Amino acid sequence: MDLSTLNEVQREAVEAIDGPILVVAGAGSGKTRVLTHRIANLIENYDIFPSGIMAITFTNKAANEMKTRIESLIGPVTSQMWVGTFHSICVRILRRDSDRIGYTSDFVIYDTQDQKALLKMCYKELNIDDKRTPLKTSQFKISAAKNDMLTPDLYEGRYGSDFREKGFIELYHLYQSKLKQNQAMDFDDLMLKTIELFKQNREVLTYYQNRFKYIHVDEYQDTNRAQYTLVQYLAAKSRNLFVVGDADQSIYKWRGADIRNIREFEDDFPGARIIKLEQNYRSKKNILDLANSVIANNPNRRDKNLWTDKEPGEKIGYYMAYDEKDEAKFVVEKIRTFTREREYKASDCAILYRTNAQSRSFEDNLMLNGMPYKVIGGLKFYERKEIKDILAYMKLVVNPSDDVSFQRVVNEPKRNIGAKTIEKLQAYQLERDCSLLECLPFVSEIEGIGAKASKGLTEFYGIIDRLKSKIETDFVTQIFDELLQSIGFIELYEAEKSVEADARIDNIYEFRTVIEEFEKRNEEPNLRDFLAETSLRSDQDNIEDQEDGVLLMTLHASKGLEFPVVFLVGLEDTLFPSFRATDDPEELEEERRLCYVGITRAEERLFVTHARNRNQYGRFEARHASVFLSEMDKALLENFSESRDSMNFETEKPEKKHNYFAQNALKSKQSFFGKPSASNAVTATDVSDEAERRYGAGTKINHKVFGPGLVITVDSDGETLTVAFDSCGIKKIHSGMAPIKRID
DNA sequence: GGCACCAATTCCTTT
DNA sequence: AATTGGTGCC
Numbered sequence: 001m002d003l004s005t006l007n008e009v010q011r012e013a014v015e016a017i018d019g020p021i022l023v024v025a026g027a028g029s030g031k032t033r034v035l036t037h038r039i040a041n042l043i044e045n046y047d048i049f050p051s052g053i054m055a056i057t058f059t060n061k062a063a064n065e066m067k068t069r070i071e072s073l074i075g076p077v078t079s080q081m082w083v084g085t086f087h088s089i090c091v092r093i094l095r096r097d098s099d100r101i102g103y104t105s106d107f108v109i110y111d112t113q114d115q116k117a118l119l120k121m122c123y124k125e126l127n128i129d130d131k132r133t134p135l136k137t138s139q140f141k142i143s144a145a146k147n148d149m150l151t152p153d154l155y156e157g158r159y160g161s162d163f164r165e166k167g168f169i170e171l172y173h174l175y176q177s178k179l180k181q182n183q184a185m186d187f188d189d190l191m192l193k194t195i196e197l198f199k200q201n202r203e204v205l206t207y208y209q210n211r212f213k214y215i216h217v218d219e220y221q222d223t224n225r226a227q228y229t230l231v232q233y234l235a236a237k238s239r240n241l242f243v244v245g246d247a248d249q250s251i252y253k254w255r256g257a258d259i260r261n262i263r264e265f266e267d268d269f270p271g272a273r274i275i276k277l278e279q280n281y282r283s284k285k286n287i288l289d290l291a292n293s294v295i296a297n298n299p300n301r302r303d304k305n306l307w308t309d310k311e312p313g314e315k316i317g318y319y320m321a322y323d324e325k326d327e328a329k330f331v332v333e334k335i336r337t338f339t340r341e342r343e344y345k346a347s348d349c350a351i352l353y354r355t356n357a358q359s360r361s362f363e364d365n366l367m368l369n370g371m372p373y374k375v376i377g378g379l380k381f382y383e384r385k386e387i388k389d390i391l392a393y394m395k396l397v398v399n400p401s402d403d404v405s406f407q408r409v410v411n412e413p414k415r416n417i418g419a420k421t422i423e424k425l426q427a428y429q430l431e432r433d434c435s436l437l438e439c440l441p442f443v444s445e446i447e448g449i450g451a452k453a454s455k456g457l458t459e460f461y462g463i464i465d466r467l468k469s470k471i472e473t474d475f476v477t478q479i480f481d482e483l484l485q486s487i488g489f490i491e492l493y494e495a496e497k498s499v500e501a502d503a504r505i506d507n508i509y510e511f512r513t514v515i516e517e518f519e520k521r522n523e524e525p526n527l528r529d530f531l532a533e534t535s536l537r538s539d540q541d542n543i544e545d546q547e548d549g550v551l552l553m554t555l556h557a558s559k560g561l562e563f564p565v566v567f568l569v570g571l572e573d574t575l576f577p578s579f580r581a582t583d584d585p586e587e588l589e590e591e592r593r594l595c596y597v598g599i600t601r602a603e604e605r606l607f608v609t610h611a612r613n614r615n616q617y618g619r620f621e622a623r624h625a626s627v628f629l630s631e632m633d634k635a636l637l638e639n640f641s642e643s644r645d646s647m648n649f650e651t652e653k654p655e656k657k658h659n660y661f662a663q664n665a666l667k668s669k670q671s672f673f674g675k676p677s678a679s680n681a682v683t684a685t686d687v688s689d690e691a692e693r694r695y696g697a698g699t700k701i702n703h704k705v706f707g708p709g710l711v712i713t714v715d716s717d718g719e720t721l722t723v724a725f726d727s728c729g730i731k732k733i734h735s736g737m738a739p740i741k742r743i744d
Numbered sequence: 745g746g747c748a749c750c751a752a753t754t755c756c757t758t759t
Numbered sequence: 760a761a762t763t764g765g766t767g768c769c
Contacts, residue, residue, distance in 0.1 A: 058759090059759090085759075086759080087759055088759095111759090112758085112759095187758090187759050188759090190759090251757080252757080252758080254756080254757065254758090255757080255758065255759080354756070354757075355755055355756055355757075356755080356756085356757085357754095357755050357756090358755090377757095377758085411745095414745090414746080416745070416746095417745090418745045418746085419745085420745080421745095452745090453745095535759090536759065537759090538758080538759060539758080539759095554756085554757065554758095555757080556756090556757045556758070557757090557758085575755090575756095576756095578755095578756055578757080579755095579756090580756070594757085616755075617753090617754070617755080
């Protein structure tokens with residue numbers, strides 16, 4: 001094992017073997033190197049069995065990367081090691097022993113949507129009005145309670161005397177008992193139930209304590225109370241706990257992360273060693289200096305000095321846009337220049353924003369220019385209706401107790417089963433004390449269910465029952481194919497003959513590919529594990545390395561990643577920092593850390609942008625610059641804006657009146673830039689005629705990225721075409737810029 | 745029970 | 760702007 005590639009401090013961390021160790025790892029300081037080398041070192045030089053090592057990461061992607069990198073150091077001995085996220089490791093533990101806490105090993109995992117559906121049922125039963133108490137509020141409150149490790153009983157013990165909490169306590173109790181009835185756990189339960197298992201079964205805990213002699217936790221600053229406790233349990237015996245984190249990168253307080261976990265590590269583990277990695281290997285000096293100038297404004301921060309011996313590099317590009325369209329135009333223009341000059345590939349560039357909704361303007365502009373891109377997060381693949389429906393069927397096949405999935409798909413496709421029929425079923429269910437699905441063999445006994453509904457229910461039961469018998473013998477893809485056949489989704493969507501329905505069909509086939517890949521990856525693939533893996537996939541897990549395309553994602557999703565070129569966009573007050581942070585100093589500090597995370601993702605080039613106006617809720621509103629811009633060291637910025645005084649953030653005030661002359665001047669300038677370069681003397685009408693002639697409505701075209709399509713309309717500007725593509729539906733593209741050709 | 749149309753609401757971040 | 764849920768009619 002070669003440790004000579006590490007710097008002195010890194011080597012010190014790698015060679016600290018026993019006892020509690022905290023590595024304070026600044027952004028880009030090589031913490032993954034340290035983690036992988038330490039584990040490789042344990043195995044190779046200290047004869048620790050791989051089976052005695054656990055490493056907890058933040059995403060599955062990080063886990064896989066870690067495994068690969070350890071293997072490249074010492075060869076393939078890592079399969080015995082447990083490397084995964086908190087959630088996936090908990091599932092692994094629970095699958096073995098969940099029967100001890102009243103769950104079968106086939107329990108399913110409820111995502112946010114399922115959780116909502118279950119809460120809705122609870123509301124109905126308790127007569128709670130979702131206008132007065134929005135589902136989201138209860139959902140959030142339950143999650144907060146669980147992050148704080150308060151079970152319904154504990155919560156009642158603490159807040160029971162408060163009459164205002166009475167309703168919530170009742171709801172929480174019911175929600176939790178319904179989860180169990182459905183043999184389901186929500187995300188937070190995975191941790192809580194594991195802790196419960198350990199608490200009630202000391203021999204189970206002892207087994208894991210004896211087995212895992214060396215425990216590692218990455219991104220320790222973002223652990224919540226429950227995760228913290230779990231780690232305490234696991235490491236209590238060996239005390240060989242190695243955690244890595246950076247308080248400046250703590251960005252998940254709203255999800256229960258407690259920054260104190262890292263700040264008070266020394267108090268929790270007296271005699272702990274603390275090692276600080278302060279040399280940054282990722283970013284050029286200007287970028288690092290900019291990051292430091294921003295984070296220095298956080299008052300409650302332990303001073304830390306992240307440094308680099310790299311050259312300053314280019315200055316940080318700054319652009320004040322007219323609106324979000326102009327902002328996107330600037331960013332895409334820069335990326336096009338980079339790719340044209342072969343300075344960077346599209347996939348070297350990342351656009352980072354505060355909220356998912358911001359991706360829109362960038363997608364539009366990238367599309368217009370025929371530039372490949374990939375949006376991470378947002379409406380996730382697995383949250384699309386058609387996929388969720390198929391997943392619900394699958395969940396039901398594995399776990400007949402799942403009433404939430406039952407209600408989701410019993411009438412999907414239409415089987416003449418409505419609210420009335422469900423009510424009848426539920427009444428019968430109470431009598432029999434079983435799940436909804438389990439009532440179905442006795443449909444004929446239930447009064448009030450008509451012939452039509454009865455037929456539908458029997459049909460539905462047949463589908464699930466038939467698949468259930470194949471679960472042990474057939475491949476997941478075979479089960480999928482048969483399921484698809486029996487529910488006839490493809491034919492159903494085909495009959496709709498709409499672009500949306502066609503997209504759904506594509507998604508369904510895409511989903512089949514996902515299953516195929518799952519089967520290739522696993523030695524003993526089964527439906528149960530596939531469902532768990534699907535539920536626990538993170539956004540980052542969807543980033544594929546080989547694809548070329550600009551990456552678009554939220555700042556949160558960018559955590560732990562790095563890119564040669566970063567565009568940090570939408571630096572506007574009430575957007576970033578969020579409007580919720582305006583009068584909460586703690587929130588503002590977290591937003592600032594988020595800004596710090598964003599800046600430090602960049603290796604070579606960084607651009608920061610904001611818009612003076614923005615469309616929100618369909619309204620066009622004036623905005624002003626983010627406080628973070630005013631905190632940035634001006635000497636590091638290079639102004640790309642048209643207005644020269646745009647960098648006086650402190651003096652900038654929102655405009656009272658729109659300056660129409662200025663706006664019009666800017667607008668005409670924009671469309672000037674947008675025109676195809678060849679025609680320097682043509683008027684707008686000429687261009688329109690030109691495009692009309694070349695790509696009039698009804699023209700068949702071929703697009704380099706999206707393939708064949710049909711032009712539906714030509715916009716009044718004469719340049720923007722609305723095209724229906726076979727591959728991806730309706731898109732707007734730019735006739736002068738997009739890589740398209742007529743097909744005659 | 746299904747479908748069409750209208751109104752309200754949403755945009756903070758996620759395993 | 761766009762999606763989602765509710766209401767009322769067939």
